[in-house]
Structure formats: C-alpha cells, structure tokens
Amino acid sequence: xxxxxxxxxxxxxxxxxxxxxxxxxRPPPDPFAAAAxxxxxxxxxxxxxxxxxxxxxxxxxxxxDMVRLMVxxxxxxxxxxxxxxPRPGEFHFGRADELIEEIEQKGLQLVVRLGHSPxxxxxxxxxxxxxxxxxxxxxxxxxxxxxAWCGTIASRYAGRIAAYQIWNEPNLARxxxxxxxxxxxxxALLRECSAAIRAADPQAILISAGLAPTGTCxxxxxxxxxxxxxxxxxxxxxxxxxVGMHAPGYSAPELGPDEAEADGGQRFFTFRRVExxxxxxxxxxxxxxxxxxxxxxxxxxxxxxxxxxxxxAVDEATQADHLVRAYRYAAEHWRPWVxxxxxxxxxDPAWNEDDEQYWWSxxxxxxxxxxxxxQLANMExxxxxxxxxxxxxxxxxxxxxxxxxxxx
Numbered sequence: 001x002x003x004x005x006x007x008x009x010x011x012x013x014x015x016x017x018x019x020x021x022x023x024x025x026r027p028p029p030d031p032f033a034a035a036a037x038x039x040x041x042x043x044x045x046x047x048x049x050x051x052x053x054x055x056x057x058x059x060x061x062x063x064x065d066m067v068r069l070m071v072x073x074x075x076x077x078x079x080x081x082x083x084x085x086p087r088p089g090e091f092h093f094g095r096a097d098e099l100i101e102e103i104e105q106k107g108l109q110l111v112v113r114l115g116h117s118p119x120x121x122x123x124x125x126x127x128x129x130x131x132x133x134x135x136x137x138x139x140x141x142x143x144x145x146x147x148a149w150c151g152t153i154a155s156r157y158a159g160r161i162a163a164y165q166i167w168n169e170p171n172l173a174r175x176x177x178x179x180x181x182x183x184x185x186x187x188a189l190l191r192e193c194s195a196a197i198r199a200a201d202p203q204a205i206l207i208s209a210g211l212a213p214t215g216t217c218x219x220x221x222x223x224x225x226x227x228x229x230x231x232x233x234x235x236x237x238x239x240x241x242x243v244g245m246h247a248p249g250y251s252a253p254e255l256g257p258d259e260a261e262a263d264g265g266q267r268f269f270t271f272r273r274v275e276x277x278x279x280x281x282x283x284x285x286x287x288x289x290x291x292x293x294x295x296x297x298x299x300x301x302x303x304x305x306x307x308x309x310x311x312x313a314v315d316e317a318t319q320a321d322h323l324v325r326a327y328r329y330a331a332e333h334w335r336p337w338v339x340x341x342x343x344x345x346x347x348d349p350a351w352n353e354d355d356e357q358y359w360w361s362x363x364x365x366x367x368x369x370x371x372x373x374x375q376l377a378n379m380e381x382x383x384x385x386x387x388x389x390x391x392x393x394x395x396x397x398x399x400x401x402x403x404x405x406x407x408x
Contacts, residue, residue, distance in 0.1 A: 042339025052348030073408035127178030151196030297344030
C-alpha cells in the first residue's frame with residue numbers, strides 16, 4: 001500500500017524551491033554600499049592625471065594637449081602657498097593666472113592641491129629632523145593666515161577651479177612638519193580652509209587629503225586605515241564633499257587585500273587597499289559620500305635608483321598594462337562610489353632619474369611619451385552613461401586628427 005503524503009507537504013516543497021530560486025537570483029550584498037551614492041560630485045568615472053606645470057619650460061600647452069589626446073578631463077596641479085604668498089600679505093598670482101587660463105582654453109578642468117607652506121610659516125612649526133620636511137602645517141598663530149590664503153585663492157578663481165584637495169598625505173611625518181601625524185590637527189587645518197573656500201566658491205568640490213598606504217606606526221607615519229578612523233572620530237567629513245585616497249600599485253591591480261594577506265603579504269600593499277578604507281566610511285555612516293583616488297600608478301624603477309620604492313617596480317610594458325587594468329577594475333567594481341581617478345603623472349621638467357617621482361611618470365621630463373600614456377589614451381573609457389570605445393593606435397582619433405571630447 002502506497003503511503004500518502006500530507007497535502008501541505010507539496011506546498012512546503014514548492015515554497016522551499018521558490019525561496020531557493022529567489023536567493024539564487026538575488027545579487028550579492030554590496031560591502032561598499034554603492035547604492036548610497038545618489039548625487040556624486042564627480043561623474044563615475046572621471047579621468048584625471050597629475051601634472052607639474054608651474055615651472056614653465058615652454059611645453060605647458062603641449063602637455064595639456066596630451067591630456068586632451070588621452071581623452072582625460074581633469075588635471076591635478078599644485079598651487080603652492082609659498083609661491084603665491086612668499087611673505088605675509090604679499091601675493092603673486094601671475095603664474096596661477098596663466099595656468100588656469102591655459103587649462104580653460106584647452107577645455108580641461110582643474111583639481112588644485114593646496115599646501116606647501118611658505119618659510120614664514122615653516123620655521124615656526126618644524127620639528128628638528130634630518131633634512132627639510134616636504135610640507136609643514138601652519139602653527140596655530142598662523143591658522144588665520146592659512147584660512148585667508150585658501151579664501152583668497154577661491155575668491156580669485158571662483159567658478160574656474162573644479163575641486164580643491166586640501167593638503168596631501170598628512171599621515172606621514174614628512175608631510176606634517178616632521179611631527180607625529182595627528183588626525184585631529186589635520187581636521188583643524190581642514191576646517192579653516194574648507195570654511196574659507198565654501199564662503200568664496202560654494203560650487204567647488206572639496207576633497208580631503210589623500211593618505212599614504214603604510215603599515216609604519218607611529219612617529220614617522222600612521223597607517224592609513226587607523227588615520228582615516230581617527231579622522232572620523234574628529235568629524236572631518238563635515239568639511240569635505242569627497243574623501244581623498246591614494247592607490248599606488250604594489251602588485252597586479254586585481255589582487256585584493258584579503259588575498260595579499262592570505263599569501264603572507266600586507267593589505268596596504270595592494271591597489272585595492274581603497275576597499276578597506278571604503279568599508280571604514282560605510283561603518284561610520286558615511287556611505288553616501290564619494291571617493292576620489294588622487295594618485296594611482298606603478299613605478300618603473302627596476303634599476304633600483306630609489307630602493308625604498310624600487311622593490312615593487314615593474315617594467316614599462318607592465319606599468320602600462322597595470323594602469324589600464326586598474327581603470328577597468330575601478331569602472332567595473334567601484335562606480336559610483338569612486339568618481340575621480342588620477343594617474344601619476346606627467347613629469348615635472350626638473351625631475352631626473354635620481355628623483356623617485358620620475359619613475360612613476362608616463363610622460364618624461366623631455367616630453368617622451370611612454371607606453372602607459374599610449375595605452376591609457378587608447379583604452380575604453382566609461383564616464384557616467386557615456387562609453388568611449390577603445391581605439392587603434394594608428395586611428396585618426398589616436399593621432400589627434402579627429403578630436404574627441406574629454407570623458408567628463
């Protein structure tokens with residue numbers, strides 16, 4: 001005799017199968033809360049490159065033409081406090097005026113990095129260290145002067161500067177007057193400059209300083225993840241529109257922090273280290289804020305000119321390949337929470353092979369363009385809903401015979 005199943009058993013089996021089907025079709029959870037970014041300041045992606053155009057050697061226009069040929073829209077350029085106010089109240093804006101006009105004429109947009117304190121501020125707040133620190137924050141008695149300078153820049157160029165990056169790598173002592181890095185002190189510096197810029201040019205995008213990936217702690221450097229959490233503890237997010245991050249290449253761009261750690265490496269020695277920092281943003285209730293990658297690249301110093309960096313150097317062809325793959329990875333996995341992504345770099349005309357920065361560049365000081373430039377120029381680009389297809393190196397577009405509007 002065949003045993004009959006209860007009538008509800010078939011219904012239960014149907015519901016079980018239906019639930020399983022729904023779970024299988026459900027997209028995986030997003031640890032980076034991309035859906036929270038509903039009004040991004042930067043088009044995801046926005047393609048940028050770092051430039052060093054201040055000291056004109058006659059090729060500024062040519063370098064900007066090369067940015068256009070890359071179909072990149074933004075240039076990241078320093079305007080140094082020391083060059084524009086070398087003495088209290090004495091302003092020199094001639095070169096800044098020229099640069100901004102040239103950038104506008106080329107149809108490009110400017111991300112200004114603010115910092116590089118003048119001597120009358122540096123001497124007052126520099127720790128005794130070997131050699132001169134790269135940058136020094138203003139002493140407390142000069143904080144009003146710092147705010148006034150930020151406001152003067154923003155007022156003079158209101159509507160002409162797309163975004164401001166306020167300071168650079170304050171989690172390193174060499175960028176903090178030789179003193180142990182302090183997130184609370186950086187937040188105080190950020191607050192003053194941010195308020196001045198917002199008063200003068202409320203449409204400008206404000207970006208926090210990019211942080212150096214490091215595991216060193218604590219007097220000479222502060223790990224970027226610890227420092228970012230300390231920034232949140234200090235309330236820095238109320239003074240910026242976008243969180244700045246650095247993503248230098250220590251390995252293949254697809255390698256994740258978890259994989260690096262599983263292989264016995266360090267999480268911060270990966271291009272995808274920014275994912276760890278994004279999780280900190282999400283944990284602090286700041287998922288709606290966008291990220292700007294202010295520096296990304298791979299060094300070519302395979303000859304070991306600068307041992308502190310050459311241990312992870314790659315050859316020119318690998319540098320080019322990794323850069324293209326890094327942009328592809330960001331386009332496929334990090335939009336819209338990553339907006340601006342900035343390549344290192346068009347070299348300063350004064351750099352040579354003894355300078356660590358020289359080896360990250362994709363256009364050399366003598367204007368020679370490397371494979372990295374050519375492959376970035378010709379790769380597919382995704383900016384918002386617009387797709388610029390990859391192009392052949394010998395195409396009219398690649399040769400500059402047919403102009404292509406920047407990807408913005």
